[in-house]
Amino acid sequence: MNHCPQALTLTRQIMQELSATAGIQPTRLAIPVGISNHHLHLSLADMETLFGYGATLTRMKAVKQPGQFAADQTVTLHGPKGDIAGVRVLGPLRTTTQIEISIADSFVLGVKAPVRMSGELQESAGIEILGPRGRVQAKRGTIVAWRHLHISPQQAAQHKLSDGMEIDIEAAGPRGGIMRHVRVRVSEDAVLELHIDREEANGFGLHNGDIVHRWQQAC
Numbered sequence: 538m539n540h541c542p543q544a545l546t547l548t549r550q551i552m553q554e555l556s557a558t559a560g561i562q563p564t565r566l567a568i569p570v571g572i573s574n575h576h577l578h579l580s581l582a583d584m585e586t587l588f589g590y591g592a593t594l595t596r597m598k599a600v601k602q603p604g605q606f607a608a609d610q611t612v613t614l615h616g617p618k619g620d621i622a623g624v625r626v627l628g629p630l631r632t633t634t635q636i637e638i639s640i641a642d643s644f645v646l647g648v649k650a651p652v653r654m655s656g657e658l659q660e661s662a663g664i665e666i667l668g669p670r671g672r673v674q675a676k677r678g679t680i681v682a683w684r685h686l687h688i689s690p691q692q693a694a695q696h697k698l699s700d701g702m703e704i705d706i707e708a709a710g711p712r713g714g715i716m717r718h719v720r721v722r723v724s725e726d727a728v729l730e731l732h733i734d735r736e737e738a739n740g741f742g743l744h745n746g747d748i749v750h751r752w753q754q755a756c
Contacts, residue, residue: 587668618647707752712742
């Protein structure tokens with residue numbers, strides 16, 4: 538069994554006693570949950586193939602991260618085993634088309650989508666996308682999104698986090714537990730939010746806006 542070094546244990550005990558005496562509680566990073574359903578991001582070329590030349594995305598509602606939105610437009614994903622209709626397009630347009638599905642979706646479609654961070658599309662799965670004006674055979678770009686934390690540089694510095702590092706997140710409640718390998722994404726305009734897909738949310742009994750915390754094992 539591993540034990541903390543005696544000096545570290547003593548220091549921690551002294552700090553806890555001083556904090557208690559001063560009425561100060563250690564700060565924990567409280568993180569709102571954002572749950573994603575399957576969706577996709579389109580390039581301009583694929584947008585025009587699916588919806589017609591000159592077509593533009595029309596905003597349905599904003600999402601929490603600045604500048605991003607859910608569009609009115611939806612498509613159908615067609616795989617070797619089945620289809621998923623009504624898949625929402627998220628804006629704005631990107632340079633490369635990216636399709637984000639769940640593991641259960643991959644079984645329905647019959648594709649082997651790897652768990653990846655956004656933009657990491659090398660050797661990812663292909664899929665056919667059907668729109669009202671055409672179809673696109675994407676040779677790659679289909680992934681299962683890696684659970685990740687959006688955070689600003691100021692908050693990241695305050696909590697000693699850096700872009701690309703992995704942390705553990707604790708969810709409370711009757712189905713709560715520890716989420717391992719949560720990737721940190723630091724960006725200047727980020728709004729603090731944990732992004733997980735609907736399967737992960739259901740597994741931990743979480744809803745949009747619920748609060749989770751960074752988990753650090755005590756000695």
